[in-house]
Amino acid sequence: MSPIDQDELEVAYGVHRSDLMRLLLARTGNREEAEDLLQELWLRVKQNPAGPVLNGRAYLFRMAQNLVIDRLREQQRRMQRERRWSDTTTDFAAAGVEPVDQRRSAEEAILDREEIAALTSAIANLPEGARRAFELHKIQGLSHVEVASILGISRSGVEKHMAVAMKYLRRALMD
Incomplete structure (x- = not known):
């Protein structure tokens, strides 16, 4: 099997676009995020692939899965960053501010x-x-x-x- 060229990869994207959308929607559970990832996938397809591509469909689905994983990792890093920021102790007394009660309400x-x-x-x-x-x-x-x-x-x-x-x-x- 010989490697496919850029045009064939773009054709494969068009053929498998709806299947890719279903995969992304299943993985994210959110239509807007799935559409964003599909658009990002298209942008990456338009760039030249890193190496020879033998199976366009498999390549596209692997790229889509990798984009989902990258997005999840990005969200986790963002949450950790925000948690570290919010956990930093502030000298509320010096700031003249009363601290917020961190305990969960009964509700x-x-x-x-x-x-x-x-x-x-x-x-x-x-x-x-x-x-x-x-x-x-x-x-x-x-x-x-x-x-x-x-x-x-x-x-x-x-x-x-x-x-x-x-x-x-x-x-x-x-x-």
């Missing part, structure tokens, strides 16, 4: 407990295969390969169970 604690109960119930009501895959991967922290080995299914099967679980949980928690 917030009740809402947290209700949210945890809703999530626990939603997980318990997942279809059996999806529930087992979700618990092994998300709760016990096993990789998809390890989950596949334990459940005696393919890695693709684990990914499908996870997609079902995430879709079901997103819907359950939105309601």
